[in-house]
Structure formats: structure tokens, C-alpha cells
Amino acid sequence: MSDKKVVRQQSKRIPMQKQLPEERAHNFSEVALGYSPDEATAEASRCLKCPKPRCVDGCPVELDIPAFIKCIGEGNFDGAIRIIKDQNNLPAICGRVCPQETQCEALCVLGKKTDPLAIGALERFAADYELKKGVKVRRKRKSTGMKIAVIGSGPAGLTVAGDLAKLGHEVTVFEALHKPGGVLIYGIPEFRLPKKIVESEVNYVRRLGAEIRTDTVIGKLFTVNELFKEAYKAIFIGTGAGSPYFLNLPGENLNGIYSANEFLTRCNLMKAYLFPEYDTPIDVGRKVVVIGGGNVAMDSARVALRLGAEEVSIVYRRSEQELPARAEEVKNAKEEGIRFQLLTNPIRLIGESGWVKKMECIKMELGPPDESGRRRPIPIKDSNFTIDVDTVVVAIGQGPNPLITQTTQGLKTDETGRIVVDENGRTSIEGVWAGGDIASEEATVINAMGVGKKAARNIHNFLMKKT
Amino acid sequence: MVYRIITKKELASSVKLLEIQAPLVAKKAKPGQFIVVRIDEYGERIPITITDWSPVKGTVTIVILEVGKTTKQLGSLSVGDHILNLIGPLGNPMEVGNYGTIVCIGGGVGVALIYPEAKALKEAGNRVISIIGARNKELLILENEIRNISDELHITTDDGSKGHRGFVSDVLKKLLEEQRHINRVIAIGPVIMMKVIAELTRPYGVKTVVSLNPIMVDGTGMCGSCRVIVGGKTMFACVDGPEFDAHEVDFDNLLGRNQRYIEKEAVSLKKYEG
Numbered sequence: 001m002s003d004k005k006v007v008r009q010q011s012k013r014i015p016m017q018k019q020l021p022e023e024r025a026h027n028f029s030e031v032a033l034g035y036s037p038d039e040a041t042a043e044a045s046r047c048l049k050c051p052k053p054r055c056v057d058g059c060p061v062e063l064d065i066p067a068f069i070k071c072i073g074e075g076n077f078d079g080a081i082r083i084i085k086d087q088n089n090l091p092a093i094c095g096r097v098c099p100q101e102t103q104c105e106a107l108c109v110l111g112k113k114t115d116p117l118a119i120g121a122l123e124r125f126a127a128d129y130e131l132k133k134g135v136k137v138r139r140k141r142k143s144t145g146m147k148i149a150v151i152g153s154g155p156a157g158l159t160v161a162g163d164l165a166k167l168g169h170e171v172t173v174f175e176a177l178h179k180p181g182g183v184l185i186y187g188i189p190e191f192r193l194p195k196k197i198v199e200s201e202v203n204y205v206r207r208l209g210a211e212i213r214t215d216t217v218i219g220k221l222f223t224v225n226e227l228f229k230e231a232y233k234a235i236f237i238g239t240g241a242g243s244p245y246f247l248n249l250p251g252e253n254l255n256g257i258y259s260a261n262e263f264l265t266r267c268n269l270m271k272a273y274l275f276p277e278y279d280t281p282i283d284v285g286r287k288v289v290v291i292g293g294g295n296v297a298m299d300s301a302r303v304a305l306r307l308g309a310e311e312v313s314i315v316y317r318r319s320e321q322e323l324p325a326r327a328e329e330v331k332n333a334k335e336e337g338i339r340f341q342l343l344t345n346p347i348r349l350i351g352e353s354g355w356v357k358k359m360e361c362i363k364m365e366l367g368p369p370d371e372s373g374r375r376r377p378i379p380i381k382d383s384n385f386t387i388d389v390d391t392v393v394v395a396i397g398q399g400p401n402p403l404i405t406q407t408t409q410g411l412k413t414d415e416t417g418r419i420v421v422d423e424n425g426r427t428s429i430e431g432v433w434a435g436g437d438i439a440s441e442e443a444t445v446i447n448a449m450g451v452g453k454k455a456a457r458n459i460h461n462f463l464m465k466k467t
Numbered sequence: 468m469v470y471r472i473i474t475k476k477e478l479a480s481s482v483k484l485l486e487i488q489a490p491l492v493a494k495k496a497k498p499g500q501f502i503v504v505r506i507d508e509y510g511e512r513i514p515i516t517i518t519d520w521s522p523v524k525g526t527v528t529i530v531i532l533e534v535g536k537t538t539k540q541l542g543s544l545s546v547g548d549h550i551l552n553l554i555g556p557l558g559n560p561m562e563v564g565n566y567g568t569i570v571c572i573g574g575g576v577g578v579a580l581i582y583p584e585a586k587a588l589k590e591a592g593n594r595v596i597s598i599i600g601a602r603n604k605e606l607l608i609l610e611n612e613i614r615n616i617s618d619e620l621h622i623t624t625d626d627g628s629k630g631h632r633g634f635v636s637d638v639l640k641k642l643l644e645e646q647r648h649i650n651r652v653i654a655i656g657p658v659i660m661m662k663v664i665a666e667l668t669r670p671y672g673v674k675t676v677v678s679l680n681p682i683m684v685d686g687t688g689m690c691g692s693c694r695v696i697v698g699g700k701t702m703f704a705c706v707d708g709p710e711f712d713a714h715e716v717d718f719d720n721l722l723g724r725n726q727r728y729i730e731k732e733a734v735s736l737k738k739y740e741g
Contacts, residue, residue: 220555220557262690265685276731402688
């Protein structure tokens with residue numbers, strides 16, 4: 001084995017600069033600051049250039065990882081982003097929010113002996129480099145004359161729209177909110193995914209040729225069945241998980257209790273953290289409890305902190321090992337001083353004059369695994385206790401928004417209300433595909449992009465066969 | 468899409484009527500539905516019931532009571548101005564059937580909200596008894612419009628300056644006590660008014676429908692800000708409503724929830740008028 005290879009195998013990852021916890025707990029600026037060109041080249045040089053690269057198998061959008069890493073290592077950043085953009089239209093987003101540690105980086109051979117290659121950070125670097133420089137759009141293919149409707153401008157919809165527009169189809173994206181991006185704009189906070197970045201990535205999809213129509217609620221303004229009458233040849237439904245779950249606990253409708261969707265939408269989409277410059281208000285008391293353990297719970301807790309809460313706690317019914325959130329976000333939350341009240345379940349919310357004041361909880365222990373494969377939480381009898389609380393954010397998950405499924409004739413759904421699809425995203429209606437949270441429980445941005453990619457390919461083949 | 472204001476009328480002090488270009492919404496609007504409006508980039512999203520619409524002209528008409536920053540800002544716009552975002556039609560359309568005799572009650576700006584419903588019910592062949600009320604005769608709006616689509620019209624003012632001195636509920640009480648054959652009551656107005664109406668009709672077993680006005684953000688069912696308790700269950704007014712069976716609604720909870728931002732609303736208003 002060469003000396004160089006030995007060195008690489010033992011080398012530690014170049015750490016990414018982050019805002020210090022004490023500072024970032026009081027601002028909404030991006031926490032992770034990205035690599036400098038030198039850091040990027042140095043990190044890229046750690047790549048072992050495996051003859052049979054394992055990383056590629058871990059990427060839901062099929063990036064040619066070894067190729068773009070090689071370019072960065074050589075200082076050819078333009079080459080790197082060109083390779084990335086071949087497969088992924090939203091790399092600045094992916095580089096920031098993909099759980100690479102469970103995907104490409106989990107398969108990286110370097111990970112056996114030392115830190116896996118920071119593939120995500122390098123993708124982000126290349127994407128940001130291009131955004132700063134100015135994004136070039138390669139010449140579009142000739143128009144096929146085929147109209148495609150994409151419902152929802154979240155990660156699934158944007159991926160489908162970008163890929164199909166690149167192939168020359170006439171894509172129109174219908175978005176219910178007043179800004180495109182879906183969960184990228186309303187769900188993920190500014191300090192994890194700056195909205196200017198989302199706007200730039202969305203603009204790229206527009207420049208590829210997709211039209212994005214905001215303020216358009218399909219299911220209300222038009223139904224899916226009506227879209228076919230408007231000569232759309234194929235429809236992709238990517239309307240997401242826009243229906244918050246509540247626990248149905250006594251007292252859950254007291255003032256001071258939010259669903260995570262409301263809490264985050266006020267803050268991220270409506271910029272309530274800049275009230276009164278922006279008109280939408282948000283209220284956060286001194287003691288905040290966020291119920292849940294996923295990324296949305298971490299986001300809600302870290303937002304509450306930045307809005308001025310003195311004490312923010314995560315209340316989660318299982319233990320740390322079972323937390324579904326990305327390890328990095330849990331770490332960031334802890335660094336910022338967020339408390340973790342684990343193996344705890346809320347049973348009742350107690351109010352005074354219509355406002356929540358206390359939360360009664362019960363301690364939990366872990367039994368054998370349940371259907372999710374995780375150990376089942378079981379309440380410990382008579383272990384009830386009460387905590388003081390001013391604000392509660394319920395972040396236990398979102399279900400599919402029923403607007404489309406209730407207004408589309410012939411669309412098969414499962415018992416959760418999600419659209420039933422095959423491995424290519426085809427629904428029970430010919431010419432209609434679906435993907436992302438409306439069709440799957442996966443609930444990650446990258447999964448939505450991955451299924452979007454597959455669906456786009458399938459839609460393209462379906463349309464071209466027809467002519 | 469540019470949502471331009473083509474007509475503006477002052478119906479009463481602090482009550483403005485705006486007719487706005489929104490051709491797609493105008494084609495699809497049905498009685499009982501609402502739009503969500505955002506005036507500009509800094510604005511909040513607020514729901515407003517659609518009072519009237521014209522598919523031919525491509526416009527929707529709304530009536531607003533100027534209370535806080537956003538409604539005052541809306542009321543200050545002129546013909547030719549435009550608003551940035553207009554989303555609709557949202558909410559479930561009202562149930563329209565031939566029920567017989569319907570009492571339609573509108574309180575304050577609620578008169579503008581009951582108008583499309585009363586009109587639709589009249590067109591469906593119902594006998595429409597309308598009761599409209601305001602604090603005084605200057606604040607009474609759309610009297611002629613309501614008169615034109617009602618078989619019977621009763622007017623109330625708190626100060627007695629026009630019609631019956633008192634509240635809309637007084638007139639309803641009289642109608643119920645007179646044992647008039649009433650098949651259904653629809654009431655839209657301040658929450659306390661709708662609560663009182665519900666309690667009046669409950670012992671008579673008359674089906675009563677109200678349109679609820681909780682605080683909303685998106686209006687499409689994704690956040691739960693507008694959650695109300697109906698029949699002991701949590702419902703989202705924007706997608707399960709906005710109309711509900713009044714005898715099932717927890718009005719006290721709604722009254723409480725509508726107060727949750729009064730401090731911030733005052734800050735916003737002070738800054739605007741500042």
C-alpha cells in the first residue's frame with residue numbers, strides 16, 4: 001500500500017466551520033458555514049478513488065460522486081458542479097439537508113478506518129461556488145409540445161419539473177402557497193437552509209423552462225380531473241405531508257399550543273422572527289416544550305430558542321438511541337442548550353384563563369420492538385409528574401393533506417390517506433404519478449427527490465411512447 | 468397574476484367594499500367560501516369571506532371591517548392598486564338545499580357574509596327571512612341588497628336608530644316564540660352573537676349553521692391555527708368548515724383562541740398608525 005493511501009486512510013475529516021453555539025442561539029443566520037476552496041480541495045483529496053465506488057449506491061438521485069469529488073480535488077470546481085447538475089437540479093439544498101451520514105457517507109470505505117469523506121459538504125461547496133459565480137443554464141432540448149402538470153413545488157415537484165423541463169417538455173408547477181419550495185420554504189428554518197438559497201434553486205428550475213404558478217390550490221381552484229381537460233398529458237402529485245398530527249390530549253386546544261407546521265410556517269415562510277417588520281406574529285413564552293424527536297422537533301426547538309425562550313426542552317417518549325432526527329441536528333440542539341427530556345410522554349395539558357400553564361407527563365420505559373422496528377415505549381405506572389410550560393409545539397409528524405385525494409376521482413389511497421403508487425410512482429389513474437410525503441412515510445427531502453427522479457423518467461418514457 | 472382593485476366603496480365608517488380582479492377564483496367561487504389575502508411582501512395572510520363574484524367580469528368582491536393593521540391597510544388601498552397574493556376559493560361551499568323557511572342572520576360586517584348565502588338559498592326556492600343588525604343605522608350595510616333577496620327583512624340597531632332597538636337575537640327569539648315554522652337558521656357575525664343564536668335555537672331543535680372566523684395562516688389545512696372544537700372533536704375551520712352545526716361548536720374556546728395575539732396585534736397597529 002502506498003504511503004499516500006495510508007495517510008488518506010488515517011486522515012481525519014476537515015471540519016466545517018460552524019457559528020458558535022452561544023452566538024447562533026440568538027440569530028437566524030446559517031449555522032454551518034461551508035468549506036473554503038482550500039478546505040474543499042483538501043477534503044476531496046482524502047478520497048480513496050475506489051475502483052468499485054460504494055458511495056454511489058447510497059445516493060437516491062444517482063450522483064456521480066467519485067467524478068465530482070475528483071474535480072474538486074483538482075481545483076476544477078466548474079467541472080464538479082457540471083457533473084452534479086447532470087443529475088441533481090437542487091445541489092445547494094441537498095448538500096445542506098440530506099442525511100448523507102446514512103446514505104453515501106455511510107457506505108464510504110474511508111469510514112471503516114477513519115471519518116468517511118464529507119461528500120455532502122463537498123456537494124454544498126460546489127453548489128455554493130456556482131451560486132456565487134452565477135448559474136449557467138445549458139441550452140434546452142427542443143420542445144416536445146407535451147404539457148405536464150406538477151402539483152406542489154416542494155422537493156419532489158421541483159425535481160420532476162426540472163428533469164422534465166430539461167427534456168424539453170412544457171412543465172407547469174402549481175403551488176398552493178405564495179412562495180415555491182414547499183417544506184424547503186416553510187418547514188426547514190433559515191439557519192439550516194437559507195431562503196435565498198431555496199429561491200436561487202427554484203429560479204434555476206424556472207430557467208430550465210418550468211413555469212411555476214403560486215397561489216394555486218389544486219383541489220380547490222382546479223381539480224386533477226379538470227387539469228386533464230386542460231390538455232395536460234401527465235400529472236405529478238407532490239403535495240406533501242401538509243396535515244399536522246395532534247396528540248388529541250385534553251387541553252391541546254389551549255392558547256400557546258402549536259402544531260410544528262404552524263410554528264415553523266409562521267417563522268420560516270412568514271418571517272415572524274422579524275415581527276413587527278413582517279406582520280405575522282408568533283408567540284413564545286419563557287418555557288417551551290417541543291413534543292417529538294424528529295428533525296421537525298429539533299427545528300422547532302432551535303427556532304423557539306432563537307425567538308427568545310429561556311428554556312427549551314424536547315419531550316420524547318423513547319430514548320436517545322431511537323430519536324429519528326439527524327445526529328448532527330441533535331448535536332447542534334444540545335450545543336445550543338436545548339434540554340432533552342427523554343422516555344417521557346405527555347398525557348394532559350393544563351391551562352389557566354385559556355392559556356397552557358403546565359404539562360402532565362408520565363415516564364416511559366422501552367419494551368420489545370413495535371411495527372416500526374423500534375422498541376415500544378411503555379408507560380411506567382404511577383410515575384406521573386408535572387412540568388411548567390408556556391408554549392408547546394406538537395412535532396409528532398404530519399399526514400398527507402387530503403385536498404387532492406378527496407377531490408380526485410379514481411385516486412386510490414391507503415388507510416393513512418397516502419396515495420398508493422408503484423415503484424415508478426404510478427398511481428391508480430393512468431397519466432397520474434405521485435411521490436414524496438403524499439405517497440410515502442419516508443419523510444425526507446432526498447427521498448422525495450429520489451422518487452421524483454424515477455417518476456420523471458417514467459413520465460418521459462410514457463409520453464414519448466405515446467407519440 | 469395581478470390582483471387589481473377595480474371598485475372601492477365605503478359602506479359605513481370603517482367598513483369597505485373592494486372588488487378585485489381574480490378571474491380564475493371568480494369562475495370557481497361558491498357561497499360560503501373565502502379567499503386568503505396577502506397585501507405585500509411583509510404582509511400576513513388573512514382569510515376573508517367572498518361576498519360576491521362575477522365570472523363574466525372576472526372579479527371577486529369582499530367587505531372588510533377595519534380593525535387591525537392588515538384590514539386598515541386593505542381599506543386604505545385605492546382603485547388601481549393591487550394586492551400581491553390572493554388565494555381561493557377556500558373552505559367548503561355552504562350546503563344549499565330546499566329546506567323550506569330559512570332565517571338568515573347577519574351581524575355587523577356579517578351582513579356582507581350572509582348575503583351570498585341568503586341569495587343562494589332564495590335561488591334554491593327557500594323562503595328567506597333575513598335579520599340584519601348593526602350598532603347604529605350608519606353602520607348598517609347592504610340593506611337594499613339583502614331586501615332584494617329576502618321574503619321578509621328585519622332590521623335591528625343597538626341604539627334603536629333604525630328598526631328594532633336591540634339585537635338580532637331579540638328578533639329571532641320573537642320568531643321562535645311565535646312558533647313560526649322555521650326549518651333552518653344561518654348566522655354569521657361576531658362570535659358572541661353566533662353563540663347566543665345557537666343557545667336560542669337549541670331548545671327548539673332548529674338546525675343552526677354558523678360560519679366560524681378563527682385566526683388562519685395558510686387556509687389549506689396544513690397548520691392547524693384555525694382549529695376549533697366541534698362536537699368535542701378538533702376540526703380545522705379552513706378545510707372542515709368554515710360552516711359548522713352551531714349546536715356542536717365550542718364558542719368559548721373560539722373566543723379564547725381568537726385572543727391569542729392581541730398584544731402583538733396592538734404592536735402592529737401602533738406601528739402602522741404611528
